Amino acid sequence: MRELIAAPLPGLDLRRHYGHHQSPAIRAGGLIFCSGMLPVDPHTGERRHGTLTTEAHIVLGNLKLLLESAGSSLDRLVQVHALIYDSIEYDVLNRVYREYVANGPPARTVWTAQIEAGFKIELDAIAAA
Amino acid sequence: MSARREIILPPGCAPNAAARSAAAASLAVRGGEFIFVSGLTAIDLQSGERVPGTTASETRLILGNLKQVLEAAGSSLDKVVKVNVLLHSMLEAPNMNEVYVGFFPDPPPARTVCGARLPDGVKVIIECTALADP
Numbered sequence: 267m268r269e270l271i272a273a274p275l276p277g278l279d280l281r282r283h284y285g286h287h288q289s290p291a292i293r294a295g296g297l298i299f300c301s302g303m304l305p306v307d308p309h310t311g312e313r314r315h316g317t318l319t320t321e322a323h324i325v326l327g328n329l330k331l332l333l334e335s336a337g338s339s340l341d342r343l344v345q346v347h348a349l350i351y352d353s354i355e356y357d358v359l360n361r362v363y364r365e366y367v368a369n370g371p372p373a374r375t376v377w378t379a380q381i382e383a384g385f386k387i388e389l390d391a392i393a394a395a
Numbered sequence: 396m397s398a399r400r401e402i403i404l405p406p407g408c409a410p411n412a413a414a415r416s417a418a419a420a421s422l423a424v425r426g427g428e429f430i431f432v433s434g435l436t437a438i439d440l441q442s443g444e445r446v447p448g449t450t451a452s453e454t455r456l457i458l459g460n461l462k463q464v465l466e467a468a469g470s471s472l473d474k475v476v477k478v479n480v481l482l483h484s485m486l487e488a489p490n491m492n493e494v495y496v497g498f499f500p501d502p503p504p505a506r507t508v509c510g511a512r513l514p515d516g517v518k519v520i521i522e523c524t525a526l527a528d529p
Binding site: 371 | 397398400415418420422425426427428432434481514515520522
């Protein structure tokens with residue numbers, strides 16, 4: 267069974283704001299597959315460009331909102347792909363990231379990629395439902 | 396509805412084997428019916444020390460470590476469903492592939508290979524998703 271996880275706040279609906287043909291998340295097989303999370307304002311959908319640190323706080327906050335609205339949480343993450351704009355920021359990412367995944371962090375892979383709209387970070391995540 | 400989630404900590408492995416900081420990533424996590432393994436770099440699993448080499452030697456070390464991690468999780472290379480391989484240069488894909496074929500059964504798992512800029516001068520990162528023990 268495949269079930270839509272709707273945006274818990276209007277800003278997290280990237281389909282509505284930016285025409286991205288994607289659902290915020292899909293629940294299937296006991297897991298929640300999230301679309302790439304970006305640093306947008308969860309209320310308005312406005313892009314929130316900043317340093318990697320400020321963008322990472324917004325992205326992880328958005329992911330928290332989305333997962334909790336689906337009855338899951340950051341503590342239930344099983345896999346994260348962290349895309350960053352420059353591998354030199356690896357340690358900066360870790361500093362923020364650790365604050366959000368305190369106990370038993372998920373499996374994770376970090377690499378450098380070109381991210382839409384010139385953002386510095388995007389997180390692709392799977393959590394246990 | 397709640398799926399099982401469990402951190403896999405293979406005995407004897409350095410806690411920071413998956414990331415420079417042990418708090419940032421677990422080596423592997425069970426979620427539902429799957430084992431998710433972090434992107435592995437060429438390291439000594441026991442000490443967590445980097446073992447830099449060629450694309451071929453790094454691939455061999457990573458897949459040997461992956462085998463160990465999966466077996467500690469009650470899975471195996473034969474139960475892998477998807478592999479993602481990140482290479483510092485796509486020109487090295489044949490060198491990775493030559494080593495890779497020796498580790499997986501026929502038919503092999505689904506796989507994506509792409510070139511990416513990788514942290515710390517590593518040449519290869521390999522992550523995978525495997526079926527867990529029922």
